[in-house]
Amino acid sequence: MQSNTSKIVLAIIIITIIVGGGAYYWQNSQTITEPDITTQSPSISSDLETYSSEKYSFQYPKGYFVVADSSGIILTVRKAANQQEADTLGRDATKNRLEIFQMKDFGGDRPWGIENEASQEEIDGYVAKETLTVGSGDKKLDVWLYYSKNDSQTKKELKAIFDSIVVK
Numbered sequence: 001m002q003s004n005t006s007k008i009v010l011a012i013i014i015i016t017i018i019v020g021g022g023a024y025y026w027q028n029s030q031t032i033t034e035p036d037i038t039t040q041s042p043s044i045s046s047d048l049e050t051y052s053s054e055k056y057s058f059q060y061p062k063g064y065f066v067v068a069d070s071s072g073i074i075l076t077v078r079k080a081a082n083q084q085e086a087d088t089l090g091r092d093a094t095k096n097r098l099e100i101f102q103m104k105d106f107g108g109d110r111p112w113g114i115e116n117e118a119s120q121e122e123i124d125g126y127v128a129k130e131t132l133t134v135g136s137g138d139k140k141l142d143v144w145l146y147y148s149k150n151d152s153q154t155k156k157e158l159k160a161i162f163d164s165i166v167v168k
Helices: 002-029 083-089 120-126 152-164
Strands: 048-052 056-061 064-068 075-079 097-101 130-134 141-146
Touching: 056 064, 056 152, 064 083, 075 152, 097 152, 141 152
Parallel strands: none
Antiparallel strands: 048 056, 064 075, 075 097, 097 141, 130 141
């Protein structure tokens, strides 16, 4: 009887060693892929245009156009079919744009330019989805992003433009 018990214990030990060794081999033989970490700024396209002024520069994808307002206070980067359409749209109540300005040029409070009888769609076009800043002190820039809440591609493109802004 004792001989059978020792055979069973020996069999359990051998099976444990085989199973444990197999599991160890299987885990160590798996290929571990390291995540691709880059130091490049987020880019939505490799085909980018560059805007540069004495105050700042940034990159933007094709399909976007730069429009300065007549006062020179606000620079708009707008998604449009062509430059003529972008110029014609100006700063009307449409989404798909990014505006760069300095709040101090408005005395610290920027007027919206909305009439009391504006529709919700017109109001939504004037209300930025995101209000961001870049730079500091006298070089601080306010950047407002306008996009439709369900348009994740435009949001991604506008965020990439914002991320590329370099204050001089």
